[in-house]
Amino acid sequence: MKHQFIFATVLLFFFVNSYSQSSDKKLKFRSISAGFGICAGEINDGGINGYLDVTSGYHKNLFSFAFSSGAEFELFDASRNYTEIAALYGREINLSRIIKIESYIGLAYFKVNYKNDATDFYSQSESTIGVPIKVKLLFYTSQNFALGLNPNVTFNSIENTYSAHVILQYKF
Template sequence: MKSRPLRLVVLLFFIFITSTTLFAQDKKLKVHALSFGAGIATADTNHTNRGLGINLDFSAIVNDHIISLYLNSGLNLTDIGANEDFYEFNVTYGRIWSFDTKLVLEGHVGVGLFVYNVERGPNPFFVNIPDNTIGFPLRAKLLYYPIGSFALGINPNANFNSIADTYSFNVVFQYNFN
């Protein structure tokens, strides 16, 4: 059971490499962008517990099709008697829509590994209860390019899974390589 998450991460990496290689055979595959974001995340059923949300995204592009490795996390989601953290390791497919030369919208859907850790019990005797499953991320990035390849934007995210659906809203900084 413990090797299942590692197998899934290896499988997702293999799918990313295979899909980008297949796209590259017929079309021009390019490294697209690297983005980093920080904001607010929530993971409980009533979404009253909030914590720090952090994400990292590395993407490749063919025409307007984006394939990305996407990491997302929610840290220190606290409740009375519990601490929660979640981590996502995703492969996503997305599209780009340009409104003008400086304003761009990206939409993404995908699949990935969702890891959820909760510590329950009276402090300082917390018991760690880790769990993981397959998650289905849905996200968007609205980006404004004030200077060349650098963008600033907003990035709402959701991950639907069998443990705890998560939502986050981040401010992102993106650098485009092309």
């Protein structure tokens, strides 16, 4: 809960700061994306996850704050979930008028929670810093709205995590 509050505070600061700027020489609020998909790791069997990011732009540079959370499918014994909060730098590549690619790399706070039903619900948490690499393949259906695919990988010392999302993006 504490980490979600910190993320929400940073996100609010990001919005206020982006909207309060009027000069072309400053960071501009650019887009917001949300999606859902599948995730897998080196240890777990895979599961579902959600994704949210806000992005600002400065010339051709993109700066994004992203939040991702997922849980594995497990019927018996262990259950795992993760949360990732990332600050990312990226660039956009225009393939055509309606198809664009955004690629990102950055740093992330990564936390994994373990719960084992066989040991009386004993829970354990681990956290670390990771290096996320994210790509968005976007298909614009209008000037401001895009549907896309979003494969991600986060390298960290606990468990490298892989995910893929179907995303909706609104560009301001």
